[in-house]
Amino acid sequence: MAINQARLWSRLHELSQFGKQASGGVTRFSFTKEERQAKDLVMTYMKEAGMTVREDAAGNVIGRKDGSDNTAPAVLIGSHIDSVPEGGIFDGPLGVLAGIEVVQAMSEAAVETVHPVEVIAFIDEEGSRFGFGMIGSRALAGTLLPEHLQQTDQNGITIAAAMQESDLHPDEINKAARYSETVKAYVELHIEQGKVLERAGQPAGIVTGIAGPLWTRWTIEGEAGHAGATPMNQRKDSLMMALQIIQFIEEETKKYTNAVATIGQISVKPGGVNVIPGETTFTLDLRDIEERDRDQIEEAITSYAQSLCADREMNIKIEELQRVAPAPCSKEIRAVMEEACLTMSLEPVFLPSGAGHDGMQFNDFCPIGMVFVRSKNGISHNPSEWSSEEDCGVGASILYETVLRLTT
Known part of the structure; x- marks a missing residue:
C-alpha cells in the first residue's frame, strides 16, 4: 500500500x-x-x-x-x-x-x-x-x-x-x-x-x-366537506387522490433498476379531524443515473395523475422545484x-x-x-x-x- x-x-x-x-x-x-x-x-x-x-x-x-x-x-x-x-x-x-x-x-x-x-x-x-x-x-x-x-x-x-x-x-x-x-x-x-x-x-x-434529482411539488384540489355527512361516492377527497398517485409513483419507479422516488413532505387543508381534505400538497424527489429513464417515469406518473384527477373532476398542479441532469x-x-x-x-x-x-x-x-x-x-x-x-x-x-x- x-x-x-x-x-x-x-x-x-x-x-x-x-x-x-x-x-x-x-x-x-x-x-x-x-x-x-x-x-x-x-x-x-x-x-x-x-x-x-x-x-x-x-x-x-x-x-x-x-x-x-x-x-x-x-x-x-x-x-x-x-x-x-x-x-x-x-x-x-x-x-x-x-x-x-x-x-x-x-x-x-x-x-x-x-x-x-x-x-x-x-x-x-x-x-x-x-x-x-x-x-x-x-x-x-x-x-x-x-x-x-x-x-x-x-x-x-x-x-x-x-x-x-x-x-x-x-x-x-x-x-x-x-x-x-x-x-x-x-x-x-x-x-x-x-x-x-x-x-x-x-x-x-x-x-x-x-x-440527478428532479424535485416537484404536487397540489391536488378537491372539495372539503363534513366527514360524517358526505357519502363516500360523493366525495372529492384530495388526500385519497394523492395517496393513489403516490402508490402509482412507487410501483412505476420500481420498474427501473436505478430509480428512486421519495415523498418527503405532505400536508392537507383545512386539516380538521372531521373534515374531508379539500387540498393536499406533497413533494416528490425523483432520481436516476439515466436521464431518459427518469423522464419516462416522470411522464408516466404525470399522465396517470392528470387522467385520474380529470376522471374525478379534481384539479392538479405540478410545480418544478429543481431539475438536475x-x-x-x-x-x-x-x-x-x-x-x-x-x-x-x-x-x-x-x-x-x-x-x-x-x-x-x-x-x-x-x-x-x-x-x-x-x-x-x-x-x-x-x-x-x-x-x-x-x-x-x-x-x-x-x-x-x-x-x-x-x-x-
Missing part, C-alpha cells in the same frame, strides 16, 4: 475537532469560524505534502503538485469539508484528505507525473447554510451566477455578504472559473452513504454515475479504476450514487470518476456515520493507483 493509512486516519480525526458537537457529530457550515479553522488545517496538510497552496475567489482551497509538463491539463482530486448539522466526520473530508495523501505518498516515493495534480477542498457542497449547495464546484465550472449569491441563510445573510465577511469578493467570483482545456479529469473518493458495498462484502467500489461517470476512468482494483487483487464492484456530489458540476466540463468506500449500516449525515480505517485505506489506494495512471 503506497499511501500512509495511519496518517490519513489521524488527519480525519484531527480535522473533525472543528465544529465538533457533544453528540460526536460535526456542524461546520460555510463561511464560518469553524470552517476557516478547518481550511487552515487543510492548507497546512497540503503544504506538508509538498504542494503550492492558494484560495480562489470562491473560497475553494487548492493545492497543486506540478508535473514534468506544466502545460499539460491537470488531474483534479476534490471533495468538501463543510457539513450538515450534526453530520459525520467522513462525508467530504475523507475525499479531501485522501487526495492530499495521494500527493504526499507520490512525493515521498519520488513519483514524477507528467500531468499536474490538484487537490481541491470545495466550499459549501452540502448547502446546509444557504439551501444552495455546491457553490465552490459551480464556481470552478463557471456556472455560479451573481444572482445565486443572493440566497440567504436563516438569519437573512446572503452568500455574497458571508463571502465579504470572509475577506472574499463576490463581484470577482468569475475569477474562480477554469477553462476546460486546463483540466484532464476530475476524480473523487467518498463514503457510499448506502449499504450496497456492505452487503457485497467489499471495502470499496467504482461509481457508474451520479443520479444526472452525471454518468467516464467509461475510460471507470476502466482505469477497474485496472487499479485488479492490481490490488480487489474484485471491482460497480454501483450508482443516489446522492449528489461536486463532480456533478463537471459533467459537461471534463471526464469524472468516483470511488466509494463502504459505509457501516449505510448511515450518513449522522454522528454514527462510520467507515473503518482499513476501508478508507483501500479507497485511498484505489484513488492513488487511478491518479497515477491518469497522470503518467
Whole structure:
C-alpha cells in the first residue's frame, strides 16, 4: 500500500475537532469560524505534502503538485469539508484528505507525473447554510451566477455578504472559473452513504454515475366537506387522490433498476379531524443515473395523475422545484479504476450514487470518476456515520493507483 493509512486516519480525526458537537457529530457550515479553522488545517496538510497552496475567489482551497509538463491539463482530486448539522466526520473530508495523501505518498516515493495534480477542498457542497449547495464546484465550472449569491441563510445573510465577511469578493467570483482545456479529469473518493458495498462484502467500489434529482411539488384540489355527512361516492377527497398517485409513483419507479422516488413532505387543508381534505400538497424527489429513464417515469406518473384527477373532476398542479441532469461517470476512468482494483487483487464492484456530489458540476466540463468506500449500516449525515480505517485505506489506494495512471 503506497499511501500512509495511519496518517490519513489521524488527519480525519484531527480535522473533525472543528465544529465538533457533544453528540460526536460535526456542524461546520460555510463561511464560518469553524470552517476557516478547518481550511487552515487543510492548507497546512497540503503544504506538508509538498504542494503550492492558494484560495480562489470562491473560497475553494487548492493545492497543486506540478508535473514534468506544466502545460499539460491537470488531474483534479476534490471533495468538501463543510457539513450538515450534526453530520459525520467522513462525508467530504475523507475525499479531501485522501487526495492530499495521494500527493504526499507520490512525493515521498519520488513519483514524477507528467500531468499536474490538484487537490481541491470545495466550499459549501452540502448547502446546509444557504439551501444552495455546491457553490465552490459551480464556481470552478463557471456556472455560479451573481444572482445565486443572493440566497440567504436563516438569519437573512446572503452568500455574497458571508463571502465579504470572509475577506472574499463576490463581484470577482468569475475569477474562480477554469477553462476546460486546463483540466484532464476530475476524480473523487467518498463514503457510499448506502449499504450496497456492505452487503457485497467489499471495502470499496467504482461509481457508474451520479443520479440527478428532479424535485416537484404536487397540489391536488378537491372539495372539503363534513366527514360524517358526505357519502363516500360523493366525495372529492384530495388526500385519497394523492395517496393513489403516490402508490402509482412507487410501483412505476420500481420498474427501473436505478430509480428512486421519495415523498418527503405532505400536508392537507383545512386539516380538521372531521373534515374531508379539500387540498393536499406533497413533494416528490425523483432520481436516476439515466436521464431518459427518469423522464419516462416522470411522464408516466404525470399522465396517470392528470387522467385520474380529470376522471374525478379534481384539479392538479405540478410545480418544478429543481431539475438536475444526472452525471454518468467516464467509461475510460471507470476502466482505469477497474485496472487499479485488479492490481490490488480487489474484485471491482460497480454501483450508482443516489446522492449528489461536486463532480456533478463537471459533467459537461471534463471526464469524472468516483470511488466509494463502504459505509457501516449505510448511515450518513449522522454522528454514527462510520467507515473503518482499513476501508478508507483501500479507497485511498484505489484513488492513488487511478491518479497515477491518469497522470503518467
